[in-house]
Amino acid sequence: MCGILALIQANDTSVAYELHEAMYFLQHRGQDACGLALCASGGKISQCKGNGLASKVFNDGSHVADLPAGYMGIGTSASAEAQPLYVNSPYGICLAHNGNLINATELKHFLDFEAHRHINTQSDSELMLNIFANELNETGKARVNDKDIVDALQRMYKRCVGGWACTAMLAGYGLIGFRDSYGIRPLILGSRRSGTGMDYMLASESIALKQLGFGNFADILPGQVVIIRKGAGPTFYQIQNQKRYALDIFELCYFARPDSVMDGIGVAKSRELMGTKLGHKIKSTLRPEEISAIDVIIPVPETSTISAPFVAAVLKRKLVQGFVKNRYVFRTFIMPGQQARVKGVKRKLSAMEEPFDGKNVLLIDDSIVRGTTSREIVAMAREAGPPITHSHIYGIDLASPSELIAHDHGRSRDVDQIAKHIGADRIIFQDLEDLKTACSEAVVSKSNTPRAPRDFEVGVFCGKYATPVDEGYFQHLEQVRGETAKLKVLEKAREAVANGSADQKQLEIATNGVKVAEDGQIIPTSTDATRSGTYTSMNGGEKRQKQSRDRRSPKDQTDISLHNLADD
Numbered sequence: 001m002c003g004i005l006a007l008i009q010a011n012d013t014s015v016a017y018e019l020h021e022a023m024y025f026l027q028h029r030g031q032d033a034c035g036l037a038l039c040a041s042g043g044k045i046s047q048c049k050g051n052g053l054a055s056k057v058f059n060d061g062s063h064v065a066d067l068p069a070g071y072m073g074i075g076t077s078a079s080a081e082a083q084p085l086y087v088n089s090p091y092g093i094c095l096a097h098n099g100n101l102i103n104a105t106e107l108k109h110f111l112d113f114e115a116h117r118h119i120n121t122q123s124d125s126e127l128m129l130n131i132f133a134n135e136l137n138e139t140g141k142a143r144v145n146d147k148d149i150v151d152a153l154q155r156m157y158k159r160c161v162g163g164w165a166c167t168a169m170l171a172g173y174g175l176i177g178f179r180d181s182y183g184i185r186p187l188i189l190g191s192r193r194s195g196t197g198m199d200y201m202l203a204s205e206s207i208a209l210k211q212l213g214f215g216n217f218a219d220i221l222p223g224q225v226v227i228i229r230k231g232a233g234p235t236f237y238q239i240q241n242q243k244r245y246a247l248d249i250f251e252l253c254y255f256a257r258p259d260s261v262m263d264g265i266g267v268a269k270s271r272e273l274m275g276t277k278l279g280h281k282i283k284s285t286l287r288p289e290e291i292s293a294i295d296v297i298i299p300v301p302e303t304s305t306i307s308a309p310f311v312a313a314v315l316k317r318k319l320v321q322g323f324v325k326n327r328y329v330f331r332t333f334i335m336p337g338q339q340a341r342v343k344g345v346k347r348k349l350s351a352m353e354e355p356f357d358g359k360n361v362l363l364i365d366d367s368i369v370r371g372t373t374s375r376e377i378v379a380m381a382r383e384a385g386p387p388i389t390h391s392h393i394y395g396i397d398l399a400s401p402s403e404l405i406a407h408d409h410g411r412s413r414d415v416d417q418i419a420k421h422i423g424a425d426r427i428i429f430q431d432l433e434d435l436k437t438a439c440s441e442a443v444v445s446k447s448n449t450p451r452a453p454r455d456f457e458v459g460v461f462c463g464k465y466a467t468p469v470d471e472g473y474f475q476h477l478e479q480v481r482g483e484t485a486k487l488k489v490l491e492k493a494r495e496a497v498a499n500g501s502a503d504q505k506q507l508e509i510a511t512n513g514v515k516v517a518e519d520g521q522i523i524p525t526s527t528d529a530t531r532s533g534t535y536t537s538m539n540g541g542e543k544r545q546k547q548s549r550d551r552r553s554p555k556d557q558t559d560i561s562l563h564n565l566a567d568d
Contacts (some may be wrong), residue, residue, distance in 0.1 A: 002083065002098040003029035003204045004187070005036075005075040006167035006175045008228050010197025012041065014069035018212055020061060022201075023054040025208040026077045028257060029098075033057075033082035035566075037094040038070025043172030045092060046070065049082040050566035057082075063565050071230060072175055074167045081121060084169075085129050086562050090137040091144065092171030097125035098204060099164030099185045102473045107131060107159065122480050128166065132156050144173070146227050150237045153178060153225055157240045161467055163248070163457070165220070167202050174229035177202040181240040182466045183222035184248050184457045186262045189234060190214030200228045205260040217445070219263050221245075246466045249456035252439045254303055254366050266444035268306055273438035275307030278364070278430045279314025285428050291315055295359035298322035301349065303366040311364055322355035368418065387418065387429050387461070432461050479516060486514050486522050 003026025007015045019036045027034075034057050035049020046068045050057040054077060058064055076083040076096040084094040101107060101124040108127060111117045115134040119126055135152035136144065149170070163184030168176040179187045190201050190209035203209050206217055220226055223240035247263050258268040283291065294317045299308035301323050312319035326348050355361075368387065419427045436456055459465035493509040496502035502510065508524040515525050 002076050002078040002096070003027070003208070004096040004098050004165060004167050004202070005204075005208065006073070006096070006169065006177060006202040007199070008072035008175045008201075008230060009199045010194045010231065012069065012071050014038065014067070014071075015073045016064045016067045016070065019073050019075040020054065020058055020064045022203065022208040022212055023075055023077050025211055025257070026204060027054060029204060029255065030076070030078040032078060034075070034077040035082045035084060036073055036075035037084045037086065037169065037562075038067060038073040039094075039169055039171055040068055040070045043092060044068070045086065045094060045169075045171055045562060046565070047084070047086070047094075047562050048565040049084070050564070051082060057566050066565060072169060074169050074175070081123050081125065083125060085123075085125055087129060087133045090133060090139075091173070093129065093133055093136070094169040094171075095125065095129040095132070096167045097128055097164060098166070099162060099180065100124055101127055101160055101162040101164070102467065102469055103161040105472070105476055110159070124162070128156075128160060128164065131159055132168070144170075146235060146237070149176060149227060150225065150239065153239045157181065157223070163467065165204065174227060174232075175200070175202070176225060176227050177220055178225040178239060179220045179222060181223035181243045182457070183242070183245045183263070184466055186247060186251060186256075187220040188262070189218045189220060189226060191216045191234075197231065198233065200234055202226075205256055205262065207257050207260045210259075217261070244455055244466055246455045246457045249435065249439055249458050250460060252442075252456075253435060258303075258306055261445055264445050265439060265442045267442075269444055270439045270442035271303065271306040272310050273441055274430065274435060275310030275364075276314060277434040277438050278307065278428075279311040281430060281434060282311065282362075282428050283314060291317070293360050294362045296320045296322070296355060297362045297364060298355060300363055300365040301325040304364045307366070308364040311362075315362075317362070320355045322352055322361070324350050324352065326350075363424075368422070387413075387415075432458060435461075478521075486516055489514055489522050 003023070005019055005022050005026070007019055007022075009015055016036065016038055019038075023034055023036075031053055033049070033051045034054045035047060037045055037047040037049075039045050048058060048063050048067055074084050074094055074096045076098075084096045086092075086094050104124055104127055108119055111119055111127065111130055111134070115130070117130045117134060119130065132152060135155040136149065138152065138155075139148045141148065153176075162180065163182060164180045165185035165187035166176075166178055167187075168178075170176065177187055177189065179185065186204055188203055188206050188209060190203070190206070192199050192201075192212075192214045199214075201209055201212065201214050202220075209215075209217065221238075222242040222245050223238055225237050225239050226234045227237070228234045245263070247265070251262060252265060252267055252270045253274060256262060256267045258271065260267045294315065297308055297312045297315070297317050297319045298321070299305045299319075302325060305321075309319055413421075415427045415429060419425065436458065439456060457466045490509060490513065493502065493506040493514075496506045497510045505524060512525045514522050517523050
């Protein structure tokens with residue numbers, strides 16, 4: 001998941017400070033990496049990006065002051081590679097991308113064998129940037145216009161399948177923002193007066209625009225592109241006919257900030273309605289004497305703190321705060337490795353004794369992914385979201401299906417099994433229809449287009465995705481996850497051997513290395529050879545080379561064609 005930004009100003013004041021400021025309002029959307037790229041008069045592009053939080057990458061803002069002035073720029077906070085990405089041909093393009101391409105294998109083959117463009121990473125963002133660059137190059141012109149950009153994007157949309165929202169910057173030309181034809185990932189435009197002109201900004205969430213003084217919000221529509229040039233207003237084009245208007249419902253129930261508005265839907269309002277509907281679900285499920293036996297209702301920070309008071313109001317039970325959240329620990333479901341996630345939960349939450357002592361407690365939480373958090377904090381749990389049974393394929397890397405607590409070898413675990421796993425007496429999940437209704441009723445501002453009121457992307461809850469999905473994509477997704485994770489598994493095995501705590505499997509991994517099986521599982525290389533896959537050996541010179549690669553600096557992972565200020 002990423003938060004993306006773009007800003008173009010009427011005057012020549014540098015946009016770096018405001019893009020940097022806006023990143024902190026989107027930091028919840030990705031903590032692994034962030035960056036920005038600026039374009040100055042004359043088309044020169046400068047960048048600062050790297051791994052880590054914005055405060056680290058920008059050295060608490062000192063790097064921003066060192067950047068050359070630029071009147072327009074784009075930025076990201078990401079949970080994957082550091083963006084924005086850059087290609088110098090044609091015309092100098094920077095791209096910030098939020099989402100996933102579900103035909104990545106096909107696109108990579110096209111770029112390799114037909115377009116002859118080198119792809120250096122597993123990143124879908126790099127694929128999309130190069131597809132766009134290749135299509136734009138078809139113009140064969142020294143300078144392009146809006147029509148050339150629109151035509152290139154139309155050809156790109158025909159090739160790419162998935163869910164995305166993107167901001168792009170064409171050196172010396174202007175900003176571009178576009179959204180997939182299903183409307184899965186959000187993108188919002190705002191404006192503000194600046195002297196005698198207007199500034200324009202694009203962001204994943206409205207809060208980043210609001211806090212910088214932007215107003216007149218307009219959602220970029222499914223299949224739509226907006227092009228903004230300096231001194232001119234935004235121009236909108238329909239790249240592809242709208243196929244659906246299905247905002248990812250996970251944004252509303254979990255991911256987005258509560259003070260944001262997306263497609264006219266207030267995030268906080270949707271969570272209030274989720275609480276009311278969950279309260280009625282609990283009331284219809286439990287017997288009156290069971291409800292009377294509830295001493296307190298306690299929300300699990302942080303998303304459910306909005307829903308829980310409305311559950312309490314329906315059930316007429318006392319609401320208390322029972323957990324203290326450490327504000328300096330981020331979401332645990334995206335942490336690599338189960339042990340890291342367990343430690344992360346203990347760092348993130350601590351329970352106060354008095355609210356729990358001797359009481360029958362109804363806990364309200366927003367979701368169960370792997371069950372790690374719930375198992376650590378719950379004695380009795382009542383959950384406030386439908387069971388997550390399938391992969392998220394549009395840009396939120398929740399977990400492999402085999403890791404999801406509600407998924408059991410292609411089947412859905414029943415609630416009793418889940419309750420037993422996390423140590424709860426009972427679980428009551430919110431119905432998916434109630435969740436959709438709560439979101440569709442949470443309209444707080446008039447959207448700039450009519451949309452099907454109950455149309456949302458809900459594939460993580462039922463396996464029915466907004467876009468067509470090739471069955472081979474899930475195997476590809478597992479392979480990518482495995483390739484990303486195997487180096488961490490090797491490192492942990494070496495650490496366990498070094499401190500004397502390694503089990504047999506870790507000893508085998510440290511000795512022989514690991515490979516990724518066809519199902520994406522990370523296994524020792526000595527495991528049954530019929531489970532073929534890529535592997536990494538830890539023997540001899542290859543071990544030394546591997547250790548050297550593990551110690552790559554952020555400089556080795558950034559665009560080699562641009563000087564990166566964060567490397568200094």
